[in-house]
Amino acid sequence: MKNILIVSGHTNLNNSVANKKILEELRKRLPNAEIDYLDKLYPDYRISVEKEQEKLLKAEIIVFQYPVFWYSMPSLLEKWMEEVFQHGFSHGSTGDKLKNKKIIVSLTTGAPKEAYNNIDDFLNPIKASAKLCQMEYIGSVVTYGVSYQIRNDKGKEIEEKAINHADRLIEMINNV
Numbered sequence: 001m002k003n004i005l006i007v008s009g010h011t012n013l014n015n016s017v018a019n020k021k022i023l024e025e026l027r028k029r030l031p032n033a034e035i036d037y038l039d040k041l042y043p044d045y046r047i048s049v050e051k052e053q054e055k056l057l058k059a060e061i062i063v064f065q066y067p068v069f070w071y072s073m074p075s076l077l078e079k080w081m082e083e084v085f086q087h088g089f090s091h092g093s094t095g096d097k098l099k100n101k102k103i104i105v106s107l108t109t110g111a112p113k114e115a116y117n118n119i120d121d122f123l124n125p126i127k128a129s130a131k132l133c134q135m136e137y138i139g140s141v142v143t144y145g146v147s148y149q150i151r152n153d154k155g156k157e158i159e160e161k162a163i164n165h166a167d168r169l170i171e172m173i174n175n176v
């Protein structure tokens with residue numbers, strides 16, 4: 001089995017249904033994967049660059065797991081990437097530490113699928129960053145329509161979607 005690092009970018013998993021359930025499934029079904037719960041590790045947003053870079057060095061497959069916030073990644077994951085993907089580490093003439101590592105983007109949205117013409121367009125910054133770092137972008141796994149506004153009425157439905165999301169993500173990982 002390859003070394004897998006799942007970076008959870010949710011800003012507060014205590015207030016999550018979809019991402020929490022997806023991560024629970026992944027923890028059960030990929031027991032050897034390392035799950036990086038950024039909200040638990042860095043509630044103050046003070047990220048340990050050294051520790052995070054060590055985790056990246058060990059990983060062969062890196063998964064970004066997050067809820068879409070403002071058509072992008074949550075601030076915590078954005079900050080993690082800004083600080084950890086350092087010039088000379090991940091990119092630049094001497095920065096090749098992420099070279100040939102695989103990256104998968106795994107995300108949930110509040111809006112339904114019909115609201116997105118092509119959600120992959122919103123992933124272009126991640127794809128371009130991966131290219132700059134000589135990483136291989138494998139693909140995305142998306143679950144639409146799991147808004148926090150409907151969780152009281154549709155909690156069960158969201159959990160089922162989350163299990164299906166974990167199935168698709170594990171299949172993508174297994175095919176790498």
Ligand SMILES: Cc1cc2nc3c(=O)[nH]c(=O)nc-3n(C[C@H](O)[C@H](O)[C@H](O)COP(=O)(O)O)c2cc1C
Nearest residue numbers: 016017018019067068069070071108109110111148
């Ligand atoms: C600050 C904020 C911004 C959001 N922006 C978007 C958005 O741009 N597009 C979208 O489809 N959903 C958006 N949502 C909805 C979240 O993506 C949705 O609630 C989340 O995927 C549910 O996952 P969770 O149960 O793990 O929190 C936003 C939610 C918050 C709190």
